Amino acid sequence: MREEHLQEINQALTALKDRKINSIYFTACGGSQAVLMPGQYIFDHETELVSQVYNANEFVHDLPKSVNEHSIVISISHSGTTPETVNATKKAREAGAVTIAFSHEKESPLWQAAEFPIHYDWGTDADASDLNKPVFYGLIFKLLKYFTNDSKWDKCFEELNKLQDLTIITKNQYQDLATQWAKDNKRDQIIYTIGSGINYGEMYSTANCWFMEMQWINSAVIHSGEYFHGPFEITDDQVPFIMIKSIGNTRELDQRVENFAPKYTDKLTVLDQADFKLDNVVDVAKPYIAAILSGVVIRQMVEAIAYERGHSLEVRRYMWHEEY
Amino acid sequence: MREEHLQEINQALTALKDRKINSIYFTACGGSQAVLMPGQYIFDHETELVSQVYNANEFVHDLPKSVNEHSIVISISHSGTTPETVNATKKAREAGAVTIAFSHEKESPLWQAAEFPIHYDWGTDADASDLNKPVFYGLIFKLLKYFTNDSKWDKCFEELNKLQDLTIITKNQYQDLATQWAKDNKRDQIIYTIGSGINYGEMYSTANCWFMEMQWINSAVIHSGEYFHGPFEITDDQVPFIMIKSIGNTRELDQRVENFAPKYTDKLTVLDQADFKLDNVVDVAKPYIAAILSGVVIRQMVEAIAYERGHSLEVRRYMWHEEY
Numbered sequence: 001m002r003e004e005h006l007q008e009i010n011q012a013l014t015a016l017k018d019r020k021i022n023s024i025y026f027t028a029c030g031g032s033q034a035v036l037m038p039g040q041y042i043f044d045h046e047t048e049l050v051s052q053v054y055n056a057n058e059f060v061h062d063l064p065k066s067v068n069e070h071s072i073v074i075s076i077s078h079s080g081t082t083p084e085t086v087n088a089t090k091k092a093r094e095a096g097a098v099t100i101a102f103s104h105e106k107e108s109p110l111w112q113a114a115e116f117p118i119h120y121d122w123g124t125d126a127d128a129s130d131l132n133k134p135v136f137y138g139l140i141f142k143l144l145k146y147f148t149n150d151s152k153w154d155k156c157f158e159e160l161n162k163l164q165d166l167t168i169i170t171k172n173q174y175q176d177l178a179t180q181w182a183k184d185n186k187r188d189q190i191i192y193t194i195g196s197g198i199n200y201g202e203m204y205s206t207a208n209c210w211f212m213e214m215q216w217i218n219s220a221v222i223h224s225g226e227y228f229h230g231p232f233e234i235t236d237d238q239v240p241f242i243m244i245k246s247i248g249n250t251r252e253l254d255q256r257v258e259n260f261a262p263k264y265t266d267k268l269t270v271l272d273q274a275d276f277k278l279d280n281v282v283d284v285a286k287p288y289i290a291a292i293l294s295g296v297v298i299r300q301m302v303e304a305i306a307y308e309r310g311h312s313l314e315v316r317r318y319m320w321h322e323e324y
Numbered sequence: 325m326r327e328e329h330l331q332e333i334n335q336a337l338t339a340l341k342d343r344k345i346n347s348i349y350f351t352a353c354g355g356s357q358a359v360l361m362p363g364q365y366i367f368d369h370e371t372e373l374v375s376q377v378y379n380a381n382e383f384v385h386d387l388p389k390s391v392n393e394h395s396i397v398i399s400i401s402h403s404g405t406t407p408e409t410v411n412a413t414k415k416a417r418e419a420g421a422v423t424i425a426f427s428h429e430k431e432s433p434l435w436q437a438a439e440f441p442i443h444y445d446w447g448t449d450a451d452a453s454d455l456n457k458p459v460f461y462g463l464i465f466k467l468l469k470y471f472t473n474d475s476k477w478d479k480c481f482e483e484l485n486k487l488q489d490l491t492i493i494t495k496n497q498y499q500d501l502a503t504q505w506a507k508d509n510k511r512d513q514i515i516y517t518i519g520s521g522i523n524y525g526e527m528y529s530t531a532n533c534w535f536m537e538m539q540w541i542n543s544a545v546i547h548s549g550e551y552f553h554g555p556f557e558i559t560d561d562q563v564p565f566i567m568i569k570s571i572g573n574t575r576e577l578d579q580r581v582e583n584f585a586p587k588y589t590d591k592l593t594v595l596d597q598a599d600f601k602l603d604n605v606v607d608v609a610k611p612y613i614a615a616i617l618s619g620v621v622i623r624q625m626v627e628a629i630a631y632e633r634g635h636s637l638e639v640r641r642y643m644w645h646e647e648y
Contacts, residue, residue, distance in 0.1 A: 022372070023372075023374070029549065029550065029552075029553040030550060030553025030554045031553070031554065032553075033550070033553075044376065044388045044389065044390075045386060045388060045389055046389060047389060047390075048346070048347075048389055048390040049374075049390075050347070050373075050374035050375075051374075052368065052376075055520075055547050055549035055550050056549070057548075057549035057577050058520060058521060058547070058549045058574055058577060061573050061574055061576055061577060062369060062521055062572070062573035062574050064368045064369060065368065065369055065370060065371060065372055066368075066371075066372040066373075082553075084549065189513075190514065190542050196379075196382060197382060197386055205554075207544070208546075208550065208553070208554035208555050209553075209554040212554050212555045212557055212558045213553075213554035213555070213556075213557045214557075216557055216558055216560075217558075218514050218542065218544075218558055219544065220531070220542075220543065220544030220545075221544075222532075223379050223382070224381075225353065225379035225380070225381035225382045225408065226353065226354060226357070226379050226532065228353075228643075228648055229353040229354025229355070229356075229357075229406075229532070229533075229537075230354045230355065230529075230532035230533040230536050230537035231532050231536045231537070232537075232642055232643075232648070233536055233537045233538075233540055233640060233641060233642060233643060234536045234540055234541075234542055235642070236540075248386070249385050249386035250382055250385055250386050252385055253381050253382060253385060256648065259648070260642075260646070260648045263646075264642075316557060317557060318556055318557060318559070318584075318588075319552075319556075319557060322584070322587075324552055324556070324580065324583070324584045
């Protein structure tokens with residue numbers, strides 16, 4: 001991770017010294033909200049702090065009661081111009097919370113709204129450890145070190161620097177799968193996504209952003225534990241699903257889906273994080289690194305299906321064109 | 325509400341006397357999890373306590389760290405036999421939490437697993453104030469009175485007793501809409517649901533249970549604030565949506581969807597809670613009563629579409645028949 005990003009993370013931590021923090025809120029919209037979801041998951045499982053994820057517009061219109069000087073509010077917007085996220089950050093700052101915001105655009109409205117803005121890199125030239133998710137995880141690990149004083153979070157932070165090599169290895173590993181999956185699914189009108197635990201957010205953005213927004217393919221995210229309590233009744237011959245199979249504590253939930261669904265559909269695609277080449281990563285960091293790499297594979301698959309369908313990922317019919 | 329239910333609620337409150345409560349967890353599966361979602365919403369907006377909703381199987385395999393003797397864990401299973409929910413309740417009780425469970429079946433495994441079981445009535449003969457949602461809201465209001473000492477929660481509790489009359493009035497008001505909607509949508513292969521704030525849970529169960537489970541219609545729940553950040557790109561001629569338009573703080577989010585979607589689809593059906601006949605309900609209770617009545621209307625619509633499609637709501641192909 002670049003020194004600039006580390007310095008901005010450390011700067012945010014200085015705000016905590018004279019405060020008792022009780023709650024951490026994550027707020028953004030769409031795919032950016034999905035980037036934050038693992039933060040809520042990690043805090044809920046590694047600390048006793050309150051932690052919530054909110055759509056930014058709900059946060060603005062219906063502020064949770066415990067947003068105050070004892071809160072940290074973390075937001076993200078790639079362009080830094082998403083009005084709801086900018087307003088949510090302003091509202092949190094007015095309420096006295098420590099506001100930390102991620103954006104690729106310095107001096108954007110979000111950058112100015114937050115007390116502690118943090119930059120991330122973007123594009124094919126960027127090192128993989130300086131993209132949005134790793135820089136976000138970097139903050140999370142530093143916060144966890146601050147709150148728990150457990151040195152395992154230092155190790156996790158260091159492991160983020162292996163992402164550049166791991167991204168290349170993972171892309172090579174999954175290129176054939178992505179291409180074949182795209183050919184097999186290019187005519188489907190609906191594709192469901194499934195995940196659990198730390199991976200739920202990745203499947204949320206796969207459904208809402210990659211498929212619905214960027215491919216106009218109908219989709220829904222299904223939590224692995226919820227699949228058997230309603231959604232599984234739509235499983236049928238040729239109904240396509242993509243599932244991330246976790247190496248974390250919720251693996252058994254995902255396994256149960258994998259045991260059942262293929263009895264009735266030929267189109268369950270499982271991305272098993274146990275297949276990722278993580279021998280070189282310390283055990284404690286593996287679920288986090290695997291969560292980030294899962295997004296790399298999903299992106300490969302989506303780029304492949306966009307090619308097969310002749311439907312560019314850059315095309316929108318309403319977003320950016322219409323008033324809403 | 326029947327005296328038996330009130331007594332069971334009050335019994336649960338006795339557990340709080342010698343405890344400092346920091347967190348409240350809601351855990352169940354599918355439609356039952358959806359019943360609990362308003363509890364998390366209300367606690368987040370009316371208290372400073374931590375509050376989370378978890379799928380019961382994720383709760384079992386990946387217990388949040390703050391589940392301990394300072395927690396209340398609330399669960400629900402209609403039959404009281406859902407294994408994940410029974411296990412989640414056992415796990416919470418082992419961790420020292422106050423366990424409160426709702427079930428229609430006394431002496432069921434869930435009833436025995438929880439320290440404080442609460443019964444609710446079911447079926448067409450039951451008074452509407454004794455069904456699962458009102459009895460659950462009854463507990464929530466009593467807890468809020470306990471934690472805030474605000475008498476408005478007593479008023480809200482009392483207003484639940486008006487639900488029997490309001491249910492009949494609301495059904496009469498919406499019968500024609502339900503019948504027409506069912507005729508207009510009976511051939512659709514996918515129907516999206518939209519909601520926000522306290523109503524999100526109702527739309528979650530509409531998608532996952534009413535449509536996917538009981539009608540084998542593809543579906544997904546979309547948060548009103550998230551619609552514009554991805555999902556709205558699938559809006560097109562004849563794509564059907566059902567939205568609850570809230571009378572609560574998130575109304576503006578729903579309004580924004582209503583302003584946009586009809587430009588591109590003829591099939592947005594809006595259930596505006598402002599149309600409900602709530603003159604007789606005190607203002608502070610209106611959003612809660614409206615949330616419950618929204619479920620009554622949704623059920624009418626689903627019963628109507630089941631009739632038009634000749635697809636009984638009792639039919640399952642996997643649930644109850646298969647091992648999973």
